[in-house]
Amino acid sequence: xxxxxxxxxxxxxxxxxxxxxxxxxxxxxxxxxxxxxxxxxxxxxxxxxxxxxxxxxxxxxxxxxxxxxxxxxxxxxxxxxxxxxxxxxxxxxxxxxxxxxxxxxxxxxxxxxxxxxxxxxxxxxxxxxxxxxxxxxxxxxxxxxxxxxxxxxxxxxxxxxxxxxxxxxxxxxxxxxxxxxxxxxxxxxxxxxxxxxxxxxxxxxxxxxxxxxxxxxxxxxxxxxxxxxxxxxxxxxxxxxxxxxxxxxxxxxxxxxxxxxxxxxxxxxxxxxxxxxxxxxx
Amino acid sequence: xxxxxxxxxxxxxxxxxxxxxxxxxxxxxxxxxxxxxxxxxxxxxxxxxxxxxxxxxxxxxxxxxxxxxxxxxxxxxxxxxxxxxxxxxxxxxxxxxxxxxxxxxxxxxxxxxxxxxxxxxxxxxxxxxxxxxxxxxxxxxxxxxxxxxxxxxxxxxxxxxxxxxxxxxxxxxxxxxxxxxxxxxxxxxxxxxxxxxxxxxxxxxxxxxxxxxxxxxxxxxxxxxxxxxxxxxxxxxxxxxxxxxxxxxxxxxxxxxxxxxxxxxxxxxxxxxxxxxxxxxxxxxxxxxxxxxxxxxxxxx
Numbered sequence: 203x204x205x206x207x208x209x210x211x212x213x214x215x216x217x218x219x220x221x222x223x224x225x226x227x228x229x230x231x232x233x234x235x236x237x238x239x240x241x242x243x244x245x246x247x248x249x250x251x252x253x254x255x256x257x258x259x260x261x262x263x264x265x266x267x268x269x270x271x272x273x274x275x276x277x278x279x280x281x282x283x284x285x286x287x288x289x290x291x292x293x294x295x296x297x298x299x300x301x302x303x304x305x306x307x308x309x310x311x312x313x314x315x316x317x318x319x320x321x322x323x324x325x326x327x328x329x330x331x332x333x334x335x336x337x338x339x340x341x342x343x344x345x346x347x348x349x350x351x352x353x354x355x356x357x358x359x360x361x362x363x364x365x366x367x368x369x370x371x372x373x374x375x376x377x378x379x380x381x382x383x384x385x386x387x388x389x390x391x392x393x394x395x396x397x398x399x400x401x402x403x404x405x406x407x408x409x410x411x412x413x414x415x416x417x418x419x420x421x422x423x424x425x426x427x428x429x430x431x432x433x434x435x436x437x438x439x440x441x442x443x444x445x446x447x448x449x450x451x452x453x454x455x456x457x458x459x460x461x462x463x464x465x466x467x468x469x470x471x472x473x474x475x476x477x478x479x480x481x482x483x484x
Numbered sequence: 485x486x487x488x489x490x491x492x493x494x495x496x497x498x499x500x501x502x503x504x505x506x507x508x509x510x511x512x513x514x515x516x517x518x519x520x521x522x523x524x525x526x527x528x529x530x531x532x533x534x535x536x537x538x539x540x541x542x543x544x545x546x547x548x549x550x551x552x553x554x555x556x557x558x559x560x561x562x563x564x565x566x567x568x569x570x571x572x573x574x575x576x577x578x579x580x581x582x583x584x585x586x587x588x589x590x591x592x593x594x595x596x597x598x599x600x601x602x603x604x605x606x607x608x609x610x611x612x613x614x615x616x617x618x619x620x621x622x623x624x625x626x627x628x629x630x631x632x633x634x635x636x637x638x639x640x641x642x643x644x645x646x647x648x649x650x651x652x653x654x655x656x657x658x659x660x661x662x663x664x665x666x667x668x669x670x671x672x673x674x675x676x677x678x679x680x681x682x683x684x685x686x687x688x689x690x691x692x693x694x695x696x697x698x699x700x701x702x703x704x705x706x707x708x709x710x711x712x713x714x715x716x717x718x719x720x721x722x723x724x725x726x727x728x729x730x731x732x733x734x735x736x737x738x739x740x741x742x743x744x745x746x747x748x749x750x751x752x753x754x755x756x757x758x759x760x761x762x763x764x765x766x767x768x769x770x771x772x773x774x775x776x777x778x779x780x781x782x783x784x785x
Binding site: 213216217219220223224226227228230231233234237245246247248249294297298300301302304305306307308309310313316317320322323324325326327328329330331332333334335337350351353354355356361380386390411412414415416417418421422432433434436437440448451452455456458459462463466467470473474477 | 498500525597606609611
């Protein structure tokens with residue numbers, strides 16, 4: 203009996219702590235949403251979470267942005283940048299992972315070591331020569347600096363993740379397909395690719411998320427406002443006016459994170475699995 | 485018969501090279517070349533318009549002896565790393581331990597805890613942080629409500645960096661999910677055996693749980709250190725390096741030198757210092773890892 207009550211108290215304490223941390227996690231996001239309806243006077247020096255009144259003005263005003271380019275443009279630009287990048291990343295990384303996981307070609311050990319080494323190659327070191335390379339190729343102020351690295355599979359993290367996943371698929375599948383006279387690409391396309399779907403989905407989600415959130419690379423490579431992506435547009439909103447209307451900034455910040463929240467709830471399973479498998483094998 | 489088979493295998497295996505070819509091209513063109521080029525630039529004066537001009541060790545000498553900003557920036561970055569990496573690890577491990585029980589609603593809780601991590605490094609949450617931690621912002625309103633003195637979260641040089649670290653630690657979700665998965669992998673038989681031997685909870689944690697998840701801790705530590713040492717967005721958006729350069733991370737300095745002052749050579753020097761620190765820390769962690777990281781398979785993979 204005594205042990206039982208002790209256990210129950212323990213459980214209650216756990217729940218209290220978890221709830222407390224949960225509030226710390228969510229409160230800022232909720233606050234961001236409600237701040238979109240508040241005047242500057244309401245935002246500053248006030249504890250209240252709920253606004254005095256709900257009006258969509260700040261969303262409408264905020265969306266208009268500079269007037270010449272609106273958030274419609276920024277969203278279209280963002281998807282123009284992130285969607286092809288994501289698809290190219292998944293496509294190439296999956297093929298490269300196939301090459302590493304299923305073939306014993308000359309120099310494989312060395313190349314695999316290089317792949318692992320590039321996991322630790324910081325972006326800071328390569329960004330300047332990349333900039334001057336893109337500059338001489340005339341790629342600045344286009345989305346090519348995002349597409350081409352994706353097309354060429356320079357995301358070792360995802361390749362590594364997919365290699366680990368492919369190792370888990372039985373080789374007998376390939377063997378029996380070879381017996382039936384399939385070529386290597388048929389084996390990949392008809393047999394391994396369908397089985398790889400959950401891992402591809404995880405990789406795609408993370409690449410989408412990271413590209414969507416990225417600020418430094420668009421800042422460096424994109425210069426004209428009409429090609430701005432959301433992260434740049436949000437930063438712009440601070441400089442645009444002398445007195446910042448915070449409700450508009452928060453409204454647009456909320457609009458910016460909303461797709462991620464929706465995506466997360468729609469594809470939760472893949473997020474959790476993606477993180478768990480990459481971390482486990484590392 | 486045998487011979488033919490061997491030959492055909494070889495041919496097929498070479499197909500692997502075809503599949504890794506795109507990556508190899510990417511590696512050579514977009515990773516190895518920039519890597520070596522930035523090393524070369526770091527000994528040059530280079531402003532993109534004209535071709536790089538060799539100046540020897542001048543950049544390094546300026547960086548370490550003349551540029552006082554660099555020293556400050558270097559220390560700020562180290563402190564930032566020393567706060568965020570252990571902070572995130574400890575937070576995520578603690579929460580993962582709390583959640584590693586058969587509780588109702590565990591999936592919902594895990595989801596809620598992960599949400600901030602979705603916005604890792606995004607401008608939107610950096611703006612939110614900036615607004616919430618302003619002098620008359622909501623955080624100080626809460627403190628006032630609790631009859632605590634208000635804090636200059638962003639204006640005080642001694643506090644500003646910590647405020648930014650908090651944003652980073654707030655996003656501990658990914659490590660938490662990794663730890664949760666790792667904790668599930670710890671064989672239950674180990675705990676049962678320990679219980680029979682009369683080990684208490686703390687002993688179980690330090691002798692079983694912790695050693696079993698060291699590979700994940702190790703992996704997280706390295707990856708997070710690499711990211712922390714070149715962090716940019718949150719400090720750039722929230723404080724832009726201020727007040728009095730208290731949050732002037734090396735990432736911000738690198739960006740300013742390279743893309744505002746167009747001193748590409750000098751910025752490359754900074755990037756190589758960042759790289760050197762990353763290498764040193766990683767090597768140190770790897771060297772020490774045999775002492776504290778436990779691999780089921782003896783470390784061979």
